Amino acid sequence: MPPSAGVGFKAVHFQDALASPAAGLWFEIHAENYMLPGGPRLAMLEELRAARPLSLHGVGLSLAGVARPDAGHLAEFKRLVDRFEPFLVSEHLAWSRIDGTCFPDLLPFPRTTEALACIARNIDIVQQALGRRILIENPAHYMAIDGHQWFEVDFLTELVRRTGCGLLVDVNNVMVSAFNLGFDPRAWLARVPAGAVGEVHLAGYTPDPEIRMLVDSHAAPVAARVWSLFADLVARIGPRPTLIERDGDIPPFTELMAERARAARLLNSRHLEEAHV
Amino acid sequence: MSELATFQRDFAKAIAHGTKELGPLTVYRNTSLSGAVEALGDNYPVVRAILGRAMFENVAGDYALAQPPTSPVLALYGRRFADWIEAKTWSATTPYLADVARIERLHIEALFAADAPPLAPDALARIGPDAWSVTRLHLHPAVRFHWSPTPAMTIWLAHQSATPGVIEPAPIEPDWRPEGALFLRPHSTVEARLLDAPAHKFLTALRHGESIGVAALLTAELHPQADLGGLFQSFIQAGVFAARPDLQGNV
Numbered sequence: 001m002p003p004s005a006g007v008g009f010k011a012v013h014f015q016d017a018l019a020s021p022a023a024g025l026w027f028e029i030h031a032e033n034y035m036l037p038g039g040p041r042l043a044m045l046e047e048l049r050a051a052r053p054l055s056l057h058g059v060g061l062s063l064a065g066v067a068r069p070d071a072g073h074l075a076e077f078k079r080l081v082d083r084f085e086p087f088l089v090s091e092h093l094a095w096s097r098i099d100g101t102c103f104p105d106l107l108p109f110p111r112t113t114e115a116l117a118c119i120a121r122n123i124d125i126v127q128q129a130l131g132r133r134i135l136i137e138n139p140a141h142y143m144a145i146d147g148h149q150w151f152e153v154d155f156l157t158e159l160v161r162r163t164g165c166g167l168l169v170d171v172n173n174v175m176v177s178a179f180n181l182g183f184d185p186r187a188w189l190a191r192v193p194a195g196a197v198g199e200v201h202l203a204g205y206t207p208d209p210e211i212r213m214l215v216d217s218h219a220a221p222v223a224a225r226v227w228s229l230f231a232d233l234v235a236r237i238g239p240r241p242t243l244i245e246r247d248g249d250i251p252p253f254t255e256l257m258a259e260r261a262r263a264a265r266l267l268n269s270r271h272l273e274e275a276h277v
Numbered sequence: 278m279s280e281l282a283t284f285q286r287d288f289a290k291a292i293a294h295g296t297k298e299l300g301p302l303t304v305y306r307n308t309s310l311s312g313a314v315e316a317l318g319d320n321y322p323v324v325r326a327i328l329g330r331a332m333f334e335n336v337a338g339d340y341a342l343a344q345p346p347t348s349p350v351l352a353l354y355g356r357r358f359a360d361w362i363e364a365k366t367w368s369a370t371t372p373y374l375a376d377v378a379r380i381e382r383l384h385i386e387a388l389f390a391a392d393a394p395p396l397a398p399d400a401l402a403r404i405g406p407d408a409w410s411v412t413r414l415h416l417h418p419a420v421r422f423h424w425s426p427t428p429a430m431t432i433w434l435a436h437q438s439a440t441p442g443v444i445e446p447a448p449i450e451p452d453w454r455p456e457g458a459l460f461l462r463p464h465s466t467v468e469a470r471l472l473d474a475p476a477h478k479f480l481t482a483l484r485h486g487e488s489i490g491v492a493a494l495l496t497a498e499l500h501p502q503a504d505l506g507g508l509f510q511s512f513i514q515a516g517v518f519a520a521r522p523d524l525q526g527n528v
Contacts, residue, residue: 035350037418038392040465060349066282073349098285102346104312105305107288115281143301147280180301208304215304 002271003239005263006055007256008218008246014044016253018051024264026087028055028243035076049084055199055243056086062097063122063136064109070097074129081130088199088241090135090168091126093119093156106139110147111155116162123163135198136160137168140205140216141177152177153191166198171230172222172245176205176214185229194237202230202263203245219248222259231266238274239267293342313341316351321358321381322444323436327374336362352389356382373449376429380458383421384433387460387467390419395463395516400524410490414483414518419462424477430458434469441466463516470515475503480517 004024009017017027027048034045048054058077061069081089094106109115127134136159138152150158156167169192178185204220207213222230222244234240244259292306317337318325325333340361346354359382362368363375395417404412428451435447457472459480472480475496482492493505512518 032349033352036352036389039389039419039462041352041389043392043465062349066279066285076350095285096349098289100347101289101293102349103289103292103305103309104316104346104349104351105309107285107292107305109281109284109288112280114279118279118281142304147284211300211303213301213304 003241003267005242005244005260005267006053007244007260009048010246010250011041011044012250013253013256014048017048020253020257022257022260022264025260026053026055026241028057028088028245031056031058031077031080032060034080035073045084054084054086055088055090055241056080056084058089058091059104059106060096060102061091061122061126062095062102063091063126064093064107064115064119065095065097065122066118067097069122069125069129074126077126078130081132088135089130089132090137090199092137092139093152093159094139108139108141108143108145110145111150111152112147113149116150116155116158120159120162123159123165127163127165133164133166133198135166135168137170137201138173138177139170140173140180142180142213142215144181151191153188157191157193157196160193160196167192167196168199168201169197169233170201170203171233172201172203172205172226173216175223175226175229176216180213186232189229189233190236192233192237197237197240200230200233200240200242201245202226202242202259217248218245221251221255227262230263234266234270239270242267293345310338310341312351313346313354314338316346316354317341317358319351320353320355320385321378322442323381323433324358324362324374324378326436326444326446327371327377327432327449353385358382373427373429373432376425376427377432379423379425380429380433383423383458383460384467384469387419387421387462390421390462393418394520396513396518396520396524398513400521401513409493410488412490412524413486413488414521416480416484417461417463417517417519419467420460420517422457422459422472422477422480424455424457424472424474426455428452428454428456430456430469430471433458434471437469459517461515461517468515475500475505476508476511479503479505479508480512 006026006028009027009029036042092106096103096107159165174185174188202222203218204222205214206217206219208215242263244256246256291302292309314334314337340358344357359375359378362378368374431451432449436444438445457477459470459472461468478499479492479496482495496505
């Protein structure tokens with residue numbers, strides 16, 4: 001089956017999600033929302049999984065943290081991987097935990113060679129524990145940080161080389177970061193090693209006029225500029241499983257599916273082109 | 278200490294105690310804080326309905342700064358929220374609020390507790406009269422119960438709508454007396470009930486590991502008028518106990 005498009009799963013869409021006849025549809029869930037002993041939320045996920053492939057997206061492993069991944073959290077992560085057998089597993093190039101406190105966010109750090117070694121070790125630990133490759137996602141940036149020794153894409157590429165992980169390219173995050181930090185999103189995307197990309201994320205951003213930044217809110221439809229960057233990326237690297245993410249101001253399922261259909265058309269046309277060559 | 282560790286400790290301090298001035302740091306500060314505040318709102322929807330959204334966000338924001346999440350799993354965030362509310366001087370005029378928060382905590386614990394089959398209603402059918410004083414039952418893992426000095430469960434129940442999880446505003450006008458709350462989830466949905474004093478005493482004794490017979494005696498000492506047989510049957514019917522394969526039909 002060619003790589004297809006998926007939708008971020010929301011409990012309010014459960015019945016629509018089960019009933020959807022869309023070919024190749026899959027869903028992504030945030031792992032941490034399902035790290036529970038039991039109950040109806042997990043039962044719902046069982047039903048969804050019986051109907052569709054799942055992608056498991058972690059937001060709390062704190063891979064860029066100085067500490068090793070929390071053993072209890074990693075064990076919970078593995079339980080979900082074993083139980084729901086996702087076709088993709090991903091996490092972020094960010095940290096969210098230090099000295100026992102967790103921040104429900106994806107925090108930045110200076111991309112130094114020291115950080116690289118630490119993150120490579122953490123990715124190794126996770127991949128060993130899960131017994132499979134994970135994909136690492138580029139987060140949205142809001143702050144120019146002193147002390148970077150590595151360009152972000154090169155840093156990610158080096159992590160791929162050292163750990164065998166893959167990449168999850170979030171095109172909206174590239175767009176948001178490029179606007180906030182003042183770089184060219186096309187140049188960023190052009191450097192991404194095609195062979196390493198295992199998944200693409202598409203989402204909407206919200207402008208914050210007070211601080212003159214774009215915020216990766218996932219609370220709006222995918223922007224025209226992001227669609228255009230995505231089309232260029234697919235044209236260069238070929239089709240990859242692509243997710244429409246929405247976490248705020250959740251629209252009816254059909255609206256998300258319309259965005260998903262647009263992504264699927266792009267992936268399909270590219271897939272057909274490749275088949276013709 | 279490594280440079281990375283120093284950077285992260287400083288950054289954590291800056292977003293936890295940072296000033297409210299506008300800048301890039303506020304995006305991280307706001308995202309972090311609103312993640313915790315939203316999780317508290319999800320876990321304490323009746324407290325939010327009682328306080329109103331604006332007041333709740335202030336209160337939850339203060340709590341999130343004082344007791345930040347210690348796990349990335351936020352489904353059970355806010356374990357100390359009720360005690361924290363109780364310790365605040367502003368809550369003195371609404372003494373039931375902390376008790377309602379305690380009820381909401383029981384509710385989410387019941388919602389997310391481990392799945393297990395309940396004891397079959399006929400499991401004890403063949404127990405002889407001598408066996409009651411030595412037969413012990415485990416409560417089902419999703420059972421949570423509690424005695425409140427205020428009618429917090431009546432207030433909680435009044436805020437529930439026909440759709441699970443959807444909270445409706447309700448006037449706060451119960452009879453001002455203590456009462457008990459029971460949550461259970463023998464199958465997929467959580468059931469919520471008021472508990473009277475005998476039922477609470479009976480369940481407490483069972484939770485402490487007393488046999489059925491001893492739990493009934495202890496309850497009868499305090500509440501001689503209580504219909505203990507009927508009460509025990511109602512527990513069985515409701516699915517209060519965990520299944521015991523050894524008891525299924527061959528005692």
